Amino acid sequence: MNFSYLTDPAHWDLSATGSIPNLILSHLGYTCLALLFGALIALPVGLYIGHTGKGSFIAINAGNAGRSLPTLGLLMLMVTLLGLGLLPVLIALTVLVIPPILTSAYAGMRNVDQRVVDAARGMGMRPWQVLTRVELPMALPVMFGGFRNGALQVVATATVAAAVGLGGLGRLLIDGLAVNDYSRVLAGAIVVAALAVLVDLFLALIQRLVVSPGLKGS
Protein backbone atom coordinates (compact mmCIF):
# COMPACT_ATOMS: atom_id res chain seq x y z
CA MET A 1 0.00 0.00 0.00
CA ASN A 2 1.19 3.41 -0.90
CA PHE A 3 0.31 6.22 1.47
CA SER A 4 2.50 8.80 -0.21
CA TYR A 5 -0.41 10.90 -1.54
CA LEU A 6 -2.02 11.02 1.85
CA THR A 7 1.14 11.88 3.74
CA ASP A 8 2.48 14.50 1.32
CA PRO A 9 2.22 17.86 3.17
CA ALA A 10 1.64 19.66 -0.14
CA HIS A 11 -1.74 17.91 -0.45
CA TRP A 12 -2.82 19.33 2.93
CA ASP A 13 -2.26 22.96 1.98
CA LEU A 14 -5.52 24.76 2.70
CA SER A 15 -4.74 27.55 0.23
CA ALA A 16 -4.27 25.22 -2.73
CA THR A 17 -7.42 24.37 -4.69
CA GLY A 18 -7.99 20.64 -4.88
CA SER A 19 -6.04 19.99 -1.66
CA ILE A 20 -7.46 17.42 0.75
CA PRO A 21 -8.75 20.00 3.31
CA ASN A 22 -10.54 21.87 0.55
CA LEU A 23 -12.07 18.68 -0.80
CA ILE A 24 -13.19 17.80 2.74
CA LEU A 25 -14.86 21.19 3.07
CA SER A 26 -16.75 20.91 -0.21
CA HIS A 27 -17.64 17.30 0.66
CA LEU A 28 -19.03 18.41 4.01
CA GLY A 29 -20.82 21.24 2.23
CA TYR A 30 -22.75 18.83 -0.02
CA THR A 31 -23.43 16.59 2.96
CA CYS A 32 -24.82 19.40 5.13
CA LEU A 33 -26.97 20.83 2.35
CA ALA A 34 -28.40 17.41 1.52
CA LEU A 35 -29.12 16.72 5.20
CA LEU A 36 -30.70 20.14 5.62
CA PHE A 37 -33.02 19.81 2.63
CA GLY A 38 -33.70 16.18 3.42
CA ALA A 39 -34.66 17.07 6.99
CA LEU A 40 -36.78 20.02 5.87
CA ILE A 41 -38.82 17.69 3.69
CA ALA A 42 -38.76 14.43 5.64
CA LEU A 43 -39.11 15.63 9.26
CA PRO A 44 -42.47 17.41 8.92
CA VAL A 45 -43.91 14.58 6.85
CA GLY A 46 -42.56 11.85 9.13
CA LEU A 47 -43.68 13.64 12.30
CA TYR A 48 -47.11 14.30 10.86
CA ILE A 49 -47.58 10.70 9.80
CA GLY A 50 -46.27 9.41 13.13
CA HIS A 51 -48.41 11.83 15.14
CA THR A 52 -51.66 11.22 13.29
CA GLY A 53 -51.12 7.67 12.08
CA LYS A 54 -52.51 8.79 8.71
CA GLY A 55 -50.67 7.57 5.61
CA SER A 56 -48.24 5.32 7.47
CA PHE A 57 -47.83 3.33 4.24
CA ILE A 58 -45.92 6.35 2.89
CA ALA A 59 -43.42 6.16 5.72
CA ILE A 60 -42.98 2.42 5.40
CA ASN A 61 -42.69 2.42 1.58
CA ALA A 62 -40.41 5.44 1.52
CA GLY A 63 -37.86 3.42 3.43
CA ASN A 64 -37.97 0.54 0.97
CA ALA A 65 -38.12 2.69 -2.16
CA GLY A 66 -35.23 4.85 -1.00
CA ARG A 67 -32.99 1.89 -0.36
CA SER A 68 -33.53 0.49 -3.86
CA LEU A 69 -32.91 3.75 -5.72
CA PRO A 70 -29.37 3.96 -7.20
CA THR A 71 -27.98 7.39 -6.41
CA LEU A 72 -25.55 7.47 -9.33
CA GLY A 73 -28.33 6.60 -11.80
CA LEU A 74 -30.57 9.27 -10.32
CA LEU A 75 -27.73 11.78 -10.54
CA MET A 76 -27.17 11.03 -14.21
CA LEU A 77 -30.89 11.39 -14.88
CA MET A 78 -30.93 14.75 -13.11
CA VAL A 79 -27.91 15.96 -15.05
CA THR A 80 -29.60 14.96 -18.29
CA LEU A 81 -32.70 16.88 -17.27
CA LEU A 82 -31.13 19.90 -15.56
CA GLY A 83 -27.62 20.09 -16.92
CA LEU A 84 -24.41 20.13 -14.94
CA GLY A 85 -24.19 21.98 -11.62
CA LEU A 86 -24.83 21.73 -7.90
CA LEU A 87 -28.59 21.28 -8.18
CA PRO A 88 -28.67 17.75 -9.67
CA VAL A 89 -26.13 16.60 -7.08
CA LEU A 90 -28.17 18.04 -4.21
CA ILE A 91 -31.36 16.49 -5.53
CA ALA A 92 -29.76 13.05 -5.79
CA LEU A 93 -28.25 13.25 -2.29
CA THR A 94 -31.41 14.69 -0.76
CA VAL A 95 -33.44 11.84 -2.16
CA LEU A 96 -30.93 9.54 -0.51
CA VAL A 97 -31.38 10.96 3.01
CA ILE A 98 -35.14 11.41 2.95
CA PRO A 99 -36.02 7.73 3.63
CA PRO A 100 -33.99 7.18 6.82
CA ILE A 101 -35.05 10.54 8.28
CA LEU A 102 -38.69 10.10 7.36
CA THR A 103 -38.91 6.52 8.57
CA SER A 104 -37.21 7.25 11.87
CA ALA A 105 -39.30 10.36 12.53
CA TYR A 106 -42.36 8.23 11.96
CA ALA A 107 -41.08 5.36 14.09
CA GLY A 108 -40.00 7.74 16.87
CA MET A 109 -43.45 9.27 17.09
CA ARG A 110 -45.20 5.90 16.93
CA ASN A 111 -43.00 4.67 19.76
CA VAL A 112 -44.07 7.36 22.18
CA ASP A 113 -45.96 5.79 25.09
CA GLN A 114 -49.60 6.72 24.50
CA ARG A 115 -50.30 6.68 28.23
CA VAL A 116 -47.85 9.51 28.65
CA VAL A 117 -49.52 11.43 25.83
CA ASP A 118 -52.85 10.78 27.53
CA ALA A 119 -51.48 12.17 30.79
CA ALA A 120 -50.16 15.24 28.98
CA ARG A 121 -53.55 15.96 27.42
CA GLY A 122 -55.34 15.22 30.67
CA MET A 123 -53.18 17.76 32.46
CA GLY A 124 -54.27 20.46 30.06
CA MET A 125 -51.56 20.68 27.42
CA ARG A 126 -52.79 21.95 24.09
CA PRO A 127 -52.07 19.78 21.03
CA TRP A 128 -49.06 21.89 20.06
CA GLN A 129 -47.68 21.64 23.60
CA VAL A 130 -48.18 17.88 23.65
CA LEU A 131 -46.19 17.68 20.40
CA THR A 132 -43.31 19.96 21.35
CA ARG A 133 -43.01 19.22 25.07
CA VAL A 134 -43.78 15.53 25.21
CA GLU A 135 -43.88 13.68 21.90
CA LEU A 136 -40.87 15.29 20.20
CA PRO A 137 -38.47 15.00 23.16
CA MET A 138 -39.54 11.38 23.65
CA ALA A 139 -39.11 10.58 19.94
CA LEU A 140 -35.63 12.14 19.75
CA PRO A 141 -33.52 9.03 20.43
CA VAL A 142 -35.08 7.11 17.54
CA MET A 143 -35.04 10.18 15.28
CA PHE A 144 -31.37 10.70 15.94
CA GLY A 145 -30.71 7.13 14.88
CA GLY A 146 -32.26 7.78 11.47
CA PHE A 147 -30.51 11.10 11.08
CA ARG A 148 -27.10 9.60 11.84
CA ASN A 149 -27.85 6.78 9.45
CA GLY A 150 -28.70 9.28 6.72
CA ALA A 151 -25.62 11.37 7.46
CA LEU A 152 -23.37 8.31 7.11
CA GLN A 153 -24.93 7.43 3.78
CA VAL A 154 -24.52 10.94 2.38
CA VAL A 155 -20.93 11.26 3.53
CA ALA A 156 -20.15 8.00 1.76
CA THR A 157 -22.21 8.78 -1.32
CA ALA A 158 -21.32 12.46 -1.81
CA THR A 159 -18.32 11.18 -3.73
CA VAL A 160 -20.63 10.98 -6.77
CA ALA A 161 -20.46 14.76 -7.04
CA ALA A 162 -17.04 14.36 -8.62
CA ALA A 163 -18.52 12.16 -11.35
CA VAL A 164 -20.34 15.20 -12.76
CA GLY A 165 -17.45 17.60 -12.46
CA LEU A 166 -17.94 18.94 -8.93
CA GLY A 167 -15.56 18.78 -5.99
CA GLY A 168 -15.64 16.74 -2.82
CA LEU A 169 -13.52 13.76 -1.89
CA GLY A 170 -14.79 11.89 -4.93
CA ARG A 171 -12.25 13.91 -6.89
CA LEU A 172 -9.44 11.88 -5.35
CA LEU A 173 -11.12 8.62 -6.37
CA ILE A 174 -12.10 9.62 -9.90
CA ASP A 175 -8.96 11.57 -10.77
CA GLY A 176 -6.78 8.92 -9.21
CA LEU A 177 -8.43 6.18 -11.24
CA ALA A 178 -8.21 8.30 -14.41
CA VAL A 179 -4.44 8.66 -14.13
CA ASN A 180 -3.81 5.26 -12.48
CA ASP A 181 -2.61 7.00 -9.29
CA TYR A 182 -3.72 4.40 -6.74
CA SER A 183 -2.06 6.24 -3.89
CA ARG A 184 -4.54 9.05 -4.53
CA VAL A 185 -7.47 6.63 -4.66
CA LEU A 186 -6.36 5.11 -1.36
CA ALA A 187 -6.07 8.57 0.19
CA GLY A 188 -9.62 9.37 -0.95
CA ALA A 189 -11.00 6.12 0.47
CA ILE A 190 -9.29 6.60 3.81
CA VAL A 191 -10.36 10.22 4.20
CA VAL A 192 -13.98 9.43 3.31
CA ALA A 193 -14.05 6.61 5.85
CA ALA A 194 -12.45 8.78 8.54
CA LEU A 195 -14.84 11.62 7.78
CA ALA A 196 -17.83 9.29 8.11
CA VAL A 197 -16.63 8.15 11.53
CA LEU A 198 -15.97 11.72 12.67
CA VAL A 199 -19.37 12.96 11.49
CA ASP A 200 -21.07 10.12 13.34
CA LEU A 201 -19.09 10.84 16.51
CA PHE A 202 -20.00 14.50 16.24
CA LEU A 203 -23.70 13.67 15.87
CA ALA A 204 -23.44 11.22 18.77
CA LEU A 205 -22.11 14.07 20.89
CA ILE A 206 -24.98 16.34 19.85
CA GLN A 207 -27.39 13.51 20.69
CA ARG A 208 -25.92 13.25 24.17
CA LEU A 209 -26.46 16.95 24.71
CA VAL A 210 -29.96 17.11 23.28
CA VAL A 211 -31.62 13.89 24.41
CA SER A 212 -32.82 13.81 28.01
CA PRO A 213 -30.81 11.53 30.32
CA GLY A 214 -34.16 10.15 31.46
CA LEU A 215 -34.56 8.41 28.10
CA LYS A 216 -31.25 6.59 28.22
CA GLY A 217 -31.55 2.88 27.90
CA SER A 218 -35.23 3.00 27.08
Added chain:
Amino acid sequence: MITFEDVVKVYRGGATAVDHLSLELPTGKLTVLVGPSGCGKTTSLRMINRMIAPTSGRILIDGKDVAEQDEALLRRSIGYVIQHAGLFPHRTVLDNVATVPVLLGKTRREARNAAYELLERVGLSADFAKRYPAQLSGGQQQRVGVARALAADPPIMLMDEPFSAVDPVVRAQLHTEFLRLQQDLGKTIAMVTHDIDEAIKLGDHVAVLRTGGRLAQFATPRELLANPADDFVASFVGRDRGLRSLSFDSAAELPVRPVDGIELDEAGRPLGLPGVFTKGDSLRVVTDLVISSPGGIAVRVGPDGAADGQVSHHELADYLASRRR
Protein backbone atom coordinates in the same frame (compact mmCIF):
# COMPACT_ATOMS: atom_id res chain seq x y z
CA MET B 1 -69.84 19.09 43.23
CA ILE B 2 -69.66 17.04 40.05
CA THR B 3 -73.03 16.21 38.55
CA PHE B 4 -73.79 13.63 35.88
CA GLU B 5 -77.11 14.44 34.23
CA ASP B 6 -78.52 11.50 32.30
CA VAL B 7 -75.17 10.88 30.61
CA VAL B 8 -74.95 8.37 27.78
CA LYS B 9 -71.85 7.29 25.92
CA VAL B 10 -72.16 5.05 22.89
CA TYR B 11 -68.91 4.25 21.13
CA ARG B 12 -68.63 3.96 17.37
CA GLY B 13 -69.68 0.46 16.53
CA GLY B 14 -72.61 0.72 18.89
CA ALA B 15 -71.18 -0.47 22.22
CA THR B 16 -72.86 1.36 25.09
CA ALA B 17 -70.24 2.26 27.67
CA VAL B 18 -72.37 4.49 29.88
CA ASP B 19 -76.12 4.12 29.99
CA HIS B 20 -78.19 7.03 31.36
CA LEU B 21 -75.95 7.77 34.30
CA SER B 22 -77.15 10.35 36.79
CA LEU B 23 -74.93 10.87 39.78
CA GLU B 24 -73.76 13.53 42.18
CA LEU B 25 -70.22 13.52 43.54
CA PRO B 26 -70.29 15.70 46.65
CA THR B 27 -67.76 18.48 47.19
CA GLY B 28 -64.81 17.65 49.41
CA LYS B 29 -65.55 13.94 49.37
CA LEU B 30 -63.91 10.97 47.75
CA THR B 31 -66.31 9.10 45.49
CA VAL B 32 -65.20 5.78 44.06
CA LEU B 33 -66.56 4.42 40.80
CA VAL B 34 -66.23 0.66 40.95
CA GLY B 35 -67.36 -2.23 38.82
CA PRO B 36 -66.26 -5.07 36.57
CA SER B 37 -64.46 -4.34 33.32
CA GLY B 38 -66.77 -2.93 30.68
CA CYS B 39 -68.94 -1.13 33.22
CA GLY B 40 -67.97 2.30 31.88
CA LYS B 41 -66.24 3.54 35.02
CA THR B 42 -63.16 4.88 33.26
CA THR B 43 -65.27 6.33 30.45
CA SER B 44 -67.38 8.13 33.05
CA LEU B 45 -64.30 9.51 34.77
CA ARG B 46 -62.75 10.70 31.52
CA MET B 47 -65.91 12.51 30.54
CA ILE B 48 -65.48 14.79 33.55
CA ASN B 49 -62.33 16.41 32.11
CA ARG B 50 -63.56 16.02 28.54
CA MET B 51 -61.01 13.42 27.52
CA ILE B 52 -64.12 11.69 26.17
CA ALA B 53 -67.24 13.48 24.95
CA PRO B 54 -70.62 12.13 26.04
CA THR B 55 -73.08 11.07 23.35
CA SER B 56 -75.86 12.79 25.26
CA GLY B 57 -76.49 14.27 28.69
CA ARG B 58 -74.45 16.83 30.60
CA ILE B 59 -71.69 16.86 33.17
CA LEU B 60 -71.61 19.87 35.48
CA ILE B 61 -68.94 21.06 37.87
CA ASP B 62 -70.48 23.33 40.49
CA GLY B 63 -73.39 23.88 38.13
CA LYS B 64 -71.31 24.75 35.07
CA ASP B 65 -71.46 22.47 32.04
CA VAL B 66 -67.94 21.21 31.29
CA ALA B 67 -68.73 21.15 27.57
CA GLU B 68 -68.94 24.93 27.58
CA GLN B 69 -65.48 25.44 29.05
CA ASP B 70 -62.15 25.63 27.27
CA GLU B 71 -60.80 22.10 27.16
CA ALA B 72 -57.22 22.81 28.18
CA LEU B 73 -58.15 25.32 30.90
CA LEU B 74 -60.73 22.92 32.32
CA ARG B 75 -58.15 20.14 32.52
CA ARG B 76 -55.58 22.38 34.18
CA SER B 77 -58.11 23.05 36.92
CA ILE B 78 -58.58 19.32 37.56
CA GLY B 79 -55.87 17.05 38.95
CA TYR B 80 -55.41 13.92 36.87
CA VAL B 81 -53.73 10.73 38.08
CA ILE B 82 -53.60 7.62 35.91
CA GLN B 83 -52.49 4.03 36.28
CA HIS B 84 -48.71 3.60 35.94
CA ALA B 85 -48.51 7.32 36.82
CA GLY B 86 -47.92 8.35 33.16
CA LEU B 87 -44.92 10.44 34.17
CA PHE B 88 -42.90 12.22 31.50
CA PRO B 89 -39.78 10.04 31.17
CA HIS B 90 -37.67 12.85 29.73
CA ARG B 91 -38.30 15.20 32.64
CA THR B 92 -36.97 15.06 36.16
CA VAL B 93 -39.31 14.31 39.03
CA LEU B 94 -39.28 17.98 39.95
CA ASP B 95 -40.19 19.16 36.45
CA ASN B 96 -42.90 16.53 36.22
CA VAL B 97 -44.51 17.96 39.34
CA ALA B 98 -44.05 21.52 38.05
CA THR B 99 -45.89 20.78 34.78
CA VAL B 100 -49.31 22.30 35.40
CA PRO B 101 -48.12 25.40 37.30
CA VAL B 102 -45.82 26.14 34.34
CA LEU B 103 -48.73 25.67 31.94
CA LEU B 104 -50.67 28.13 34.07
CA GLY B 105 -47.95 30.74 33.61
CA LYS B 106 -45.79 30.35 36.71
CA THR B 107 -42.08 30.74 36.14
CA ARG B 108 -40.10 27.52 36.14
CA ARG B 109 -38.37 28.62 39.31
CA GLU B 110 -41.55 29.33 41.29
CA ALA B 111 -43.05 26.08 40.08
CA ARG B 112 -39.99 24.09 41.10
CA ASN B 113 -39.87 25.63 44.56
CA ALA B 114 -43.48 24.65 45.12
CA ALA B 115 -42.77 21.20 43.70
CA TYR B 116 -40.21 20.51 46.43
CA GLU B 117 -42.87 21.02 49.08
CA LEU B 118 -45.28 18.72 47.28
CA LEU B 119 -42.72 15.95 47.05
CA GLU B 120 -42.37 16.13 50.78
CA ARG B 121 -46.15 16.03 51.17
CA VAL B 122 -46.35 12.74 49.31
CA GLY B 123 -43.50 11.27 51.31
CA LEU B 124 -40.57 11.67 48.95
CA SER B 125 -37.36 13.34 50.10
CA ALA B 126 -35.69 16.13 48.13
CA ASP B 127 -33.12 13.59 46.92
CA PHE B 128 -35.67 12.36 44.42
CA ALA B 129 -36.18 15.76 42.81
CA LYS B 130 -33.41 15.47 40.24
CA ARG B 131 -34.05 11.85 39.33
CA TYR B 132 -35.86 10.63 36.25
CA PRO B 133 -38.99 8.47 36.43
CA ALA B 134 -37.16 5.38 35.13
CA GLN B 135 -35.01 5.52 38.26
CA LEU B 136 -38.01 5.20 40.61
CA SER B 137 -39.95 2.19 41.84
CA GLY B 138 -43.60 1.82 40.90
CA GLY B 139 -44.76 3.11 44.29
CA GLN B 140 -42.47 6.12 44.09
CA GLN B 141 -43.68 6.90 40.57
CA GLN B 142 -47.25 6.79 41.80
CA ARG B 143 -46.43 9.26 44.58
CA VAL B 144 -44.92 11.60 42.02
CA GLY B 145 -48.09 11.16 39.96
CA VAL B 146 -50.17 12.29 42.92
CA ALA B 147 -47.84 15.21 43.64
CA ARG B 148 -48.05 16.26 40.00
CA ALA B 149 -51.84 16.22 40.10
CA LEU B 150 -51.85 18.30 43.28
CA ALA B 151 -49.32 20.85 42.05
CA ALA B 152 -51.73 23.54 40.94
CA ASP B 153 -53.91 22.93 44.02
CA PRO B 154 -56.97 21.95 41.97
CA PRO B 155 -60.26 21.62 43.85
CA ILE B 156 -61.03 18.43 41.93
CA MET B 157 -58.95 15.32 41.33
CA LEU B 158 -59.63 12.46 38.95
CA MET B 159 -57.81 9.23 39.69
CA ASP B 160 -57.94 6.29 37.30
CA GLU B 161 -56.79 3.08 39.04
CA PRO B 162 -54.06 5.08 40.75
CA PHE B 163 -52.83 2.28 43.00
CA SER B 164 -53.36 -0.83 40.91
CA ALA B 165 -49.86 -1.06 39.43
CA VAL B 166 -48.07 -1.54 42.75
CA ASP B 167 -47.75 -4.58 44.99
CA PRO B 168 -50.22 -5.11 47.86
CA VAL B 169 -47.85 -4.01 50.61
CA VAL B 170 -46.97 -0.74 48.92
CA ARG B 171 -50.60 -0.27 47.95
CA ALA B 172 -51.76 -0.51 51.57
CA GLN B 173 -49.11 2.01 52.56
CA LEU B 174 -50.13 4.40 49.77
CA HIS B 175 -53.78 4.02 50.82
CA THR B 176 -53.03 5.06 54.37
CA GLU B 177 -50.94 8.02 53.32
CA PHE B 178 -53.43 9.04 50.71
CA LEU B 179 -56.30 9.01 53.20
CA ARG B 180 -54.29 11.19 55.55
CA LEU B 181 -53.50 13.59 52.71
CA GLN B 182 -57.14 13.78 51.69
CA GLN B 183 -58.13 14.48 55.29
CA ASP B 184 -55.91 17.57 55.17
CA LEU B 185 -56.80 18.69 51.68
CA GLY B 186 -60.50 17.87 51.39
CA LYS B 187 -60.47 17.65 47.60
CA THR B 188 -63.45 16.57 45.57
CA ILE B 189 -62.14 13.30 44.23
CA ALA B 190 -63.51 10.86 41.68
CA MET B 191 -61.57 7.61 41.71
CA VAL B 192 -61.94 4.57 39.50
CA THR B 193 -61.00 1.08 40.63
CA HIS B 194 -62.02 -2.50 39.89
CA ASP B 195 -61.11 -3.47 43.44
CA ILE B 196 -64.13 -3.37 45.75
CA ASP B 197 -61.97 -3.58 48.87
CA GLU B 198 -60.07 -0.50 47.78
CA ALA B 199 -63.37 1.25 47.08
CA ILE B 200 -64.70 0.43 50.53
CA LYS B 201 -61.48 1.40 52.24
CA LEU B 202 -61.00 4.75 50.52
CA GLY B 203 -64.41 5.97 49.45
CA ASP B 204 -66.71 8.33 51.30
CA HIS B 205 -69.22 7.18 48.72
CA VAL B 206 -69.12 4.28 46.33
CA ALA B 207 -70.90 4.09 42.98
CA VAL B 208 -71.17 0.48 41.83
CA LEU B 209 -71.59 0.21 38.06
CA ARG B 210 -72.62 -2.90 36.20
CA THR B 211 -71.55 -4.11 32.77
CA GLY B 212 -73.21 -2.00 30.10
CA GLY B 213 -72.69 1.18 32.07
CA ARG B 214 -75.70 1.27 34.38
CA LEU B 215 -75.49 2.50 37.94
CA ALA B 216 -76.30 -0.39 40.27
CA GLN B 217 -75.98 1.41 43.61
CA PHE B 218 -74.68 4.66 45.02
CA ALA B 219 -74.09 4.50 48.75
CA THR B 220 -71.62 4.88 51.56
CA PRO B 221 -69.32 1.88 51.99
CA ARG B 222 -71.12 0.95 55.18
CA GLU B 223 -74.51 0.98 53.53
CA LEU B 224 -73.16 -0.99 50.61
CA LEU B 225 -72.02 -3.76 52.93
CA ALA B 226 -75.16 -3.69 55.04
CA ASN B 227 -77.79 -3.28 52.32
CA PRO B 228 -76.63 -4.19 48.83
CA ALA B 229 -79.31 -3.09 46.36
CA ASP B 230 -79.52 -6.37 44.48
CA ASP B 231 -77.82 -9.69 43.82
CA PHE B 232 -75.30 -8.13 41.46
CA VAL B 233 -74.09 -5.69 44.09
CA ALA B 234 -74.14 -8.36 46.79
CA SER B 235 -72.00 -10.73 44.74
CA PHE B 236 -69.70 -7.93 43.62
CA VAL B 237 -69.20 -6.75 47.18
CA GLY B 238 -68.29 -10.33 47.93
CA ARG B 239 -68.23 -12.58 50.97
CA ASP B 240 -67.70 -11.67 54.59
CA ARG B 241 -69.89 -8.60 54.22
CA GLY B 242 -71.00 -8.86 57.83
CA LEU B 243 -67.52 -9.15 59.18
CA ARG B 244 -66.19 -6.43 56.89
CA SER B 245 -68.98 -4.05 57.86
CA LEU B 246 -67.70 -4.24 61.47
CA SER B 247 -64.78 -2.08 60.23
CA PHE B 248 -67.17 0.85 60.22
CA ASP B 249 -68.40 0.31 63.79
CA SER B 250 -66.47 1.82 66.65
CA ALA B 251 -65.59 -0.17 69.73
CA ALA B 252 -66.17 2.92 71.90
CA GLU B 253 -69.56 1.67 73.23
CA LEU B 254 -68.46 -1.91 73.76
CA PRO B 255 -68.86 -2.71 77.49
CA VAL B 256 -65.79 -4.20 79.16
CA ARG B 257 -65.11 -5.93 82.45
CA PRO B 258 -62.23 -5.02 84.77
CA VAL B 259 -59.00 -6.75 83.82
CA ASP B 260 -58.70 -10.18 85.39
CA GLY B 261 -56.02 -12.84 85.08
CA ILE B 262 -53.85 -10.88 82.67
CA GLU B 263 -50.17 -10.41 83.37
CA LEU B 264 -49.33 -6.68 83.68
CA ASP B 265 -46.11 -4.74 84.09
CA GLU B 266 -45.67 -2.11 86.86
CA ALA B 267 -47.25 0.61 84.65
CA GLY B 268 -50.33 -1.58 84.18
CA ARG B 269 -49.54 -2.50 80.57
CA PRO B 270 -50.51 -6.03 79.52
CA LEU B 271 -47.67 -8.47 78.81
CA GLY B 272 -47.47 -11.35 76.39
CA LEU B 273 -50.55 -10.61 74.28
CA PRO B 274 -50.69 -10.73 70.46
CA GLY B 275 -52.48 -7.36 70.44
CA VAL B 276 -54.76 -4.96 72.27
CA PHE B 277 -57.46 -2.48 71.23
CA THR B 278 -58.43 1.06 72.12
CA LYS B 279 -61.75 2.90 72.15
CA GLY B 280 -60.89 4.29 68.72
CA ASP B 281 -60.58 0.88 67.08
CA SER B 282 -63.30 -0.82 65.09
CA LEU B 283 -65.34 -3.82 66.22
CA ARG B 284 -63.59 -5.78 63.48
CA VAL B 285 -60.28 -5.34 65.29
CA VAL B 286 -61.85 -6.53 68.56
CA THR B 287 -63.44 -9.52 66.87
CA ASP B 288 -60.14 -10.48 65.35
CA LEU B 289 -58.38 -10.20 68.71
CA VAL B 290 -60.98 -12.29 70.51
CA ILE B 291 -60.72 -15.01 67.88
CA SER B 292 -56.93 -15.06 67.70
CA SER B 293 -55.98 -14.64 71.36
CA PRO B 294 -55.30 -17.93 73.17
CA GLY B 295 -57.71 -17.22 76.02
CA GLY B 296 -60.53 -15.91 73.82
CA ILE B 297 -60.15 -12.52 75.47
CA ALA B 298 -59.40 -9.09 74.01
CA VAL B 299 -57.84 -6.48 76.28
CA ARG B 300 -58.58 -2.79 75.98
CA VAL B 301 -55.92 -0.20 76.82
CA GLY B 302 -56.18 3.49 77.56
CA PRO B 303 -54.18 6.30 76.00
CA ASP B 304 -51.24 5.56 78.33
CA GLY B 305 -51.10 1.93 77.23
CA ALA B 306 -52.37 0.61 80.58
CA ALA B 307 -55.03 -2.11 80.43
CA ASP B 308 -58.44 -0.70 81.40
CA GLY B 309 -60.75 -3.58 80.56
CA GLN B 310 -61.32 -6.86 78.80
CA VAL B 311 -63.99 -8.58 76.79
CA SER B 312 -64.56 -12.26 76.07
CA HIS B 313 -65.98 -14.24 73.16
CA HIS B 314 -69.40 -14.46 74.76
CA GLU B 315 -69.57 -10.85 75.80
CA LEU B 316 -68.65 -9.69 72.31
CA ALA B 317 -71.20 -12.04 70.78
CA ASP B 318 -73.89 -10.72 73.15
CA TYR B 319 -72.98 -7.14 72.27
CA LEU B 320 -73.12 -7.82 68.54
CA ALA B 321 -76.47 -9.57 68.99
CA SER B 322 -77.82 -6.64 71.01
CA ARG B 323 -76.94 -4.20 68.19
CA ARG B 324 -79.24 -6.04 65.84
CA ARG B 325 -82.34 -5.22 67.83
